[in-house]
Amino acid sequence: MTRNTILPGMALILLLAGIALYLAGLPAFSHLGLSALTLAIVGGMLLGNTLYPHIAERSHHGVAFGKQQLLRLGIILYGCRLTLQDIAKVGTSGLIIDLLVLSSTFALSIWLGTRLFGLDKKSAILIGAGSSICGAAAVLATEPVVRGSAEKVAVAVATVVVFGTASMFLYPLLYPLALHWFGGDAHAFGVYTGSTVHEVAQVVAAARAASPDAESTAVIVKMIRVMLLAPFLIGLSAWMARTEPRHGHARSITVPWFAVLFVLMTALHSLPFFPRQFDHVLLFIDNLLLAMAMGALGLTTHVSALRRAGVKPLLLAGLLFVYLIVGGALINLAVSHLAML
Template structure:
């Protein structure tokens, strides 16, 4: 068996990931809040739609491994970024708000996309995952569960990146208007429970107030911790939607990487490892996720994205409006009840 396409592919992916990581740490990228994940998929798509087809057979096995196994490993190691102690820092208010926003946003997106926009189910579920939990990382985590094609994953990521970036500019303006209704702590929970990416949440908080920033990031982390139960729910929904009758015994596919993700987060909560080692795991995790994004970009055809049309972006803007308006109403209501 020729193993060269596997190792050449991993080396090729590593080169793209290193370049993306370097570009993601430049002043320009920090100023405009462009993450290495996004740069990796853009680089991958640029190469994938130009020179990659000329030598794809020589690296394909490694690229597919990065897109699959490395992605799952990256999601598992993501648990080292979280601890259950984070929940205590913001209280029950944030937990309840995050849970309501996650569930309502996903089902709002699914209903709108499938029933009214008549979109592809896999694409809708991926978009719903990204908008409901943690942007591109959630889309990537949902990909093995939905078994979606690369171009659908890329479209979903494009949607959550565009409207998550828009949030960076609109939420600070909204804070000025809403100060007489909710305080900085409550607004931080609102940001954390309704904005797509962790980096975007941090950027918004830093542009407003330190209290908003700290609360928003912790609220967002709690939302990220709901990724594993969400993936289990998504697996169940997909099993039900495949036309299996109630009288027929059926098997729900358990995304074990999601279960391991929670296991790692629980383990990390006990603070048993040296901080330097945890930091190393986080850095390895970042590189694995960047690598899998590069592989995703390489296997995405621009023609397939174009074929998806405007509907995904219509879905994205309507979901964004729900997150802004509906999210504020949910947060305001819960702040009065709890």
């Protein structure tokens, strides 16, 4: 693949990402918690089902490059959002809560998706990853491991958008009740929000109703969930190698190299000599890369395929959403109680 063959597609997804980043910064969209990733995939789908088929022959190499290589680079740079010092601030209990919420939500997604709704395993995995870890970014990061189609990825992202957006309006309404659950502790509400809401932007919007302390705690707890993405992907690869043999032979374990580099980037970002003055530049580049990957995904997603997926993925994500609210609260209460013993 030469540079000339990828340039048209790269220019197209760069334009989509730039528009998405601009719109995400406008109050009308930011107050709704619509991130650049969400706007990029929506814009990509609108273009992909109208004008893009006419230019797909010239652009598809660059679009494919965006979905694959730029996505992995974006996941690596995601490590610049967290430090090991941040993890220490919320303590062992915050990490345990995140682990329990993640593992139980994902396991529930596999069981409900394949047993109750009859979905294929890849769809259940993608929806479970988005609900249990970090929304659209987790769905994108999981796709190379499960090798899901663009349509399955788009459906999973759509469920995250629907219920993640709902959480931003529901959690502030739950705040008085949640304070009662947690003994009036706004910090505990922040841990609860960070461990159960889908995306980072949605966590910020949902926790802002409480206090600055709750908001900052929620973001840290959420970013710990993001960091768990790396071991999750490695474990998922090992599980799929054991459960999905190929052509009569065991499937080899594929360690997602970008997940390992994501952890290394987090460790590097934690070092005292890391030039923090570049954080905002790195985060902008990261948002741009992920938005380009989402735009590329949208361009290759056909509305007809989403229609064929039906209502079952949405019902699965809805049940996971209810579990995150209720089951997540019970996990938070149980761990907090045990920590005080």
